[in-house]
Amino acid sequence: MQRIKAKKLTLGIVGGGPKSWIGHVHRISSRFDDQYEIMAGVFSRNAKFSKKFGKSLGISPDRCYSNYKEMADRESKRKDCIKVVAIMTPPSSHQTISEKFIDKNIHIISDKPFAGNLEQAKKLYKKIKSNKKIKYALTHNYSAYPMVREAKKLVEKGKIGKVEYINVEYVQDWSSGKNLTTRNSKKILKWKIDNKIVGASAVLNEIGSHAYHMAIYISGLKAKSIFADIKQISNKIKMDNNAQVMINFNNGAKGMFWTNVMARGGVYGLRIRIFGSKGSLEWIQNDPNYLKFNPSRGAVRLLERGFFNTNFSKNFSRLKFGHPEGYLDAFANIYREFATSLKNKSKKRYFFPNEDEGLETAKFIDACKLSSKKKKWVKI
Numbered sequence: 001m002q003r004i005k006a007k008k009l010t011l012g013i014v015g016g017g018p019k020s021w022i023g024h025v026h027r028i029s030s031r032f033d034d035q036y037e038i039m040a041g042v043f044s045r046n047a048k049f050s051k052k053f054g055k056s057l058g059i060s061p062d063r064c065y066s067n068y069k070e071m072a073d074r075e076s077k078r079k080d081c082i083k084v085v086a087i088m089t090p091p092s093s094h095q096t097i098s099e100k101f102i103d104k105n106i107h108i109i110s111d112k113p114f115a116g117n118l119e120q121a122k123k124l125y126k127k128i129k130s131n132k133k134i135k136y137a138l139t140h141n142y143s144a145y146p147m148v149r150e151a152k153k154l155v156e157k158g159k160i161g162k163v164e165y166i167n168v169e170y171v172q173d174w175s176s177g178k179n180l181t182t183r184n185s186k187k188i189l190k191w192k193i194d195n196k197i198v199g200a201s202a203v204l205n206e207i208g209s210h211a212y213h214m215a216i217y218i219s220g221l222k223a224k225s226i227f228a229d230i231k232q233i234s235n236k237i238k239m240d241n242n243a244q245v246m247i248n249f250n251n252g253a254k255g256m257f258w259t260n261v262m263a264r265g266g267v268y269g270l271r272i273r274i275f276g277s278k279g280s281l282e283w284i285q286n287d288p289n290y291l292k293f294n295p296s297r298g299a300v301r302l303l304e305r306g307f308f309n310t311n312f313s314k315n316f317s318r319l320k321f322g323h324p325e326g327y328l329d330a331f332a333n334i335y336r337e338f339a340t341s342l343k344n345k346s347k348k349r350y351f352f353p354n355e356d357e358g359l360e361t362a363k364f365i366d367a368c369k370l371s372s373k374k375k376k377w378v379k380i
């Protein structure tokens with residue numbers, strides 16, 4: 001486990017009000033390793049609601065703000081201004097909220113997707129790169145599981161040879177067990193049915209972005225061209241709910257990608273298989289402490305987090321092998337590593353997802369939309 005200096009980073013939060021479960025995840029993850037202290041926030045669009053919630057978290061009333069602009073302006077004038085802001089609002093707001101804090105030299109941890117669409121993503125990317133004083137982390141949290149990082153290391157070390165095929169899927173069920181109609185869909189799906197809020201595509205922005213990120217993160221590759229078939233719930237309910245994509249990667253590897261948010265009984269079905277010239281790797285989120293390594297010659301090896309032969313995974317682990325680690329531990333790895341990167345001035349390699357991967361994922365989603373519309377292969 002990495003050791004970092006004890007002084008805590010002051011953290012502000014935008015979004016993640018009481019009904020948002022990811023808000024809870026961020027708040028816990030930030031505290032996991034005692035590296036942050038939540039000092040300020042705006043948790044909801046409703047100012048009264050937001051302030052009440054902030055106070056319930058123990059935040060000083062003068063730092064429970066009415067909106068993010070007020071928060072950025074007023075915090076930046078304080079001597080004890082927050083060092084980092086964590087953003088967990090719906091996708092299309094990520095760009096403008098991030099930019100406001102970048103202008104105040106406040107570091108950003110943002111939830112995915114990087115932005116609502118490619119146009120926003122390009123603007124945000126430029127803005128991040130234009131301010132050398134700030135760092136940016138994107139919570140594509142699945143990439144922070146110890147055995148996903150181990151997989152990345154094995155690929156880098158050439159243990160499966162040249163990557164030839166990638167098969168990735170992320171499947172969920174947002175139906176609440178109901179048949180969706182124009183009447184009940186708004187109540188069940190909320191902003192996810194509104195393109196102005198969810199951005200380019202509900203299924204791709206919300207969970208497909210994680211799946212594509214996993215493919216590029218572990219393999220180190222990126223898509224060069226794609227052919228996508230995207231489906232909406234119906235002609236009346238125009239929310240993208242399924243996307244199947246064929247991918248040509250930049251090293252010549254081929255990929256199959258599937259994401260769906262209306263697959264009945266599809267509960268957190270994130271799975272990735274990567275096949276190389278010397279063997280393959282398989283990781284499933286529901287069993288995250290294990291990674292299957294199938295060498296092309298020899299028996300399957302089930303690798304477990306934290307052992308002598310999975311040493312790299314120990315860097316991203318807190319518990320001894322045998323004790324299960326999971327979602328929160330992985331999420332907290334992004335917070336911990338980001339804190340290390342801010343406190344440590346050396347040019348160490350960090351593994352948390354950043355704006356480069358965010359832009360790459362936005363390009364993929366944009367190309368998928370275009371390909372599906374034109375029914376053609378599209379270059380990225």
Ligand SMILES: NC(=O)c1ccc[n+]([C@@H]2O[C@H](COP(=O)([O-])OP(=O)(O)OC[C@H]3O[C@@H](n4cnc5c(N)ncnc54)[C@H](O)[C@@H]3O)[C@@H](O)[C@H]2O)c1
Nearest residue numbers: 015016017020022042043044045088089090091111112113
């Ligand atoms: N990393 C993950 O695994 C993961 C999981 C779930 C959601 N998410 C992401 O988190 C984000 C939020 O999703 P959610 O499911 O929590 O949504 P949600 O609607 O449940 O919660 C969003 C919260 O943000 C607040 N909010 C919205 N706009 C705001 C603004 N301008 N200022 C302050 N507060 C504002 C809302 O009041 C609400 O409390 C999305 O980008 C989503 O993709 C990530």
